[in-house]
Amino acid sequence: MEQVKIFDTTLRDGEQSPGCSMNLKEKIEIARCLEKLKVDVIEAGFAIVSPGDFESVKTISETVKDCTVASLARATVKDIDAAWEAVKGAVDPRIHVFIATSPLHMEYKLRMKPEEVLEQAGKMVAYAKKFCSNIEFSAEDASRSDLDFLSRVVEIAIANGANTINLPDTVGYTTPDEMRHLISYVREHAAGSEKAIFSVHCHNDLGMATANSLAGVLGGARQIECTINGLGERAGNTALEEVVMALHTRPDTYGGVTTGIDTTQIYRASKTVYNIIGQTAPLNKAIIGKNAFAHEAGIHQHGVLANKKTYEIMTPEAVGIVANSLVLGKHSGRHAFSQHIEELGYTLTKEEIDRCFEEFKDVCDKKKNITDADLEAIITHHAAHLIQEADENGYSLDWFQTSTSNFTTATCTISLIKNEEKFQAVALGDGPIDAAFNAIDTIIQPSEHTFDIFSINSISEGKDTLGDVTVKISSHNKTFTGRGLSTDIIEASVNAYLTAMNKLAAFEAKNQEAE
Numbered sequence: 484m485e486q487v488k489i490f491d492t493t494l495r496d497g498e499q500s501p502g503c504s505m506n507l508k509e510k511i512e513i514a515r516c517l518e519k520l521k522v523d524v525i526e527a528g529f530a531i532v533s534p535g536d537f538e539s540v541k542t543i544s545e546t547v548k549d550c551t552v553a554s555l556a557r558a559t560v561k562d563i564d565a566a567w568e569a570v571k572g573a574v575d576p577r578i579h580v581f582i583a584t585s586p587l588h589m590e591y592k593l594r595m596k597p598e599e600v601l602e603q604a605g606k607m608v609a610y611a612k613k614f615c616s617n618i619e620f621s622a623e624d625a626s627r628s629d630l631d632f633l634s635r636v637v638e639i640a641i642a643n644g645a646n647t648i649n650l651p652d653t654v655g656y657t658t659p660d661e662m663r664h665l666i667s668y669v670r671e672h673a674a675g676s677e678k679a680i681f682s683v684h685c686h687n688d689l690g691m692a693t694a695n696s697l698a699g700v701l702g703g704a705r706q707i708e709c710t711i712n713g714l715g716e717r718a719g720n721t722a723l724e725e726v727v728m729a730l731h732t733r734p735d736t737y738g739g740v741t742t743g744i745d746t747t748q749i750y751r752a753s754k755t756v757y758n759i760i761g762q763t764a765p766l767n768k769a770i771i772g773k774n775a776f777a778h779e780a781g782i783h784q785h786g787v788l789a790n791k792k793t794y795e796i797m798t799p800e801a802v803g804i805v806a807n808s809l810v811l812g813k814h815s816g817r818h819a820f821s822q823h824i825e826e827l828g829y830t831l832t833k834e835e836i837d838r839c840f841e842e843f844k845d846v847c848d849k850k851k852n853i854t855d856a857d858l859e860a861i862i863t864h865h866a867a868h869l870i871q872e873a874d875e876n877g878y879s880l881d882w883f884q885t886s887t888s889n890f891t892t893a894t895c896t897i898s899l900i901k902n903e904e905k906f907q908a909v910a911l912g913d914g915p916i917d918a919a920f921n922a923i924d925t926i927i928q929p930s931e932h933t934f935d936i937f938s939i940n941s942i943s944e945g946k947d948t949l950g951d952v953t954v955k956i957s958s959h960n961k962t963f964t965g966r967g968l969s970t971d972i973i974e975a976s977v978n979a980y981l982t983a984m985n986k987l988a989a990f991e992a993k994n995q996e997a998e
């Protein structure tokens with residue numbers, strides 16, 4: 484069976500989306516998920532962009548063992564040098580060289596004549612090839628390029644050693660028919676095209692990224708570039724979970740091609756990424772949304788009970804979603820707990836199990852019925868907490884007390900701990916959460932930032948549900964995300980706020996060190 488390679492760019496194009504910047508530990512956590520998913524290529528970043536980007540591409544290259552690791556590079560010597568330095572420690576490194584080929588981009592962005600672009604593409608692919616045998620060439624804005632010119636550029640890239648040719652729909656402008664034609668036209672007209680794997684990279688501005696990528700496969704593409712949850716510039720990139728499940732569900736339509744993805748890891752990877760960027764999936768999001776497998780209408784429920792296939796084209800288990808059943812309670816022991824976590828598909832170290840078990844017992848004291856959704860929230864929050872904790876050694880909550888009513892101003896007294904020292908403050912606020920945040924600010928005196936997002940979501944049904952709080956703040960052109968989880972939403976909010984603030988402080992400390 485022919486395989487379509489899955490090239491994941493969550494850590495590069497995905498991270499470029501507003502509010503989705505990640506720190507090194509978070510990127511490594513995502514790279515581990517991608518390895519478990521068995522993606523073929525991880526685009527770990529754009530090494531030249533900043534020392535931080537360089538460091539993360541390098542670290543991921545040295546960490547990942549089972550996937551190709553790529554760095555993006557413009558078609559310049561400096562970019563390619565940085566990309567190679569960053570990926571050369573990988574088991575299978577790839578340099579991804581790109582240059583724009585549409586009239587609009589060549590004239591206004593590059594200020595280069597088509598013949599100069601042609602020459603630069605050839606020269607820079609040859610330059611990259613001196614370092615690395617695995618070279619991908621991308622013709623940025625391919626979908627708005629002249630097809631004959633594009634074919635010439637591709638021909639030159641292949642002649643100089645590119646083994647993968649990517650034809651992106653950079654601005655999400657194309658349609659499925661056009662994408663299929665684009666790929667098959669260039670494959671037919673560029674000499675040597677049989678030596679390269681053709682790839683699609685679609686943006687979702689018109690909501691057609693998945694359809695366009697699949698159409699590219701019909702045109703002969705054998706690599707799809709995509710991101711977990713469809714993260715990416717503007718309206719995002721093709722969602723990995725959508726193209727993979729489309730190919731798995733409809734082999735009849737896509738010529739029987741398959742992917743090497745372990746689809747049972749999709750849901751966990753999606754959760755991990757949402758958790759790290761501080762977002763939750765829209766309820767109706769394809770494949771991984773809460774309602775994607777829910778059957779509300781009576782007639783549908785009746786059909787599903789009689790035969791699942793009446794309304795289910797794929798099973799929730801196929802993407803790693805387990806039934807949201809009542810599972811464990813106050814009297815469950817550590818053994819039952821760790822066994823259940825394994826059944827949910829998580830592999831934790833002994834230390835992680837111990838800490839999650841402690842957290843689980845705490846939640847049991849406050850909440851009678853613990854569901855799989857609660858357990859997953861505990862595990863993913865714990866992972867995020869470890870990432871943060873290892874990073875900053877910052878402030879943590881000791882205790883707080885709030886007082887609020889509908890006829891007085893709310894107050895909060897709070898005690899924080901940092902390096903075993905205690906700090907206390909009291910503050911007023913417009914409600915107990917505002918008062919708590921003001922009290923925290925009094926202690927930590929954060930540097931200038933904007934407060935972008937504060938959201939509270941419930942993990943499961945019922946009044947005693949766990950509250951999942953996200954706080955996003957921005958400073959230094961970066962976003963810092965904190966998450967908190969508790970049946971008490973003020974406690975969850977305080978923890979989320981402290982996490983975001985600790986991340987900001989750690990970032991500033993690191994930058995000061997570098998200076």
Ligand code: KIV
Pocket residue numbers: 496581621622623624649651652653654684686
């Ligand atoms: O959208 C795009 O064209 C890209 C390329 C740099 C591959 O991200």
Ligand code: ZN
Pocket residue numbers: 496651653684686716
């Ligand atoms: Zn892109």
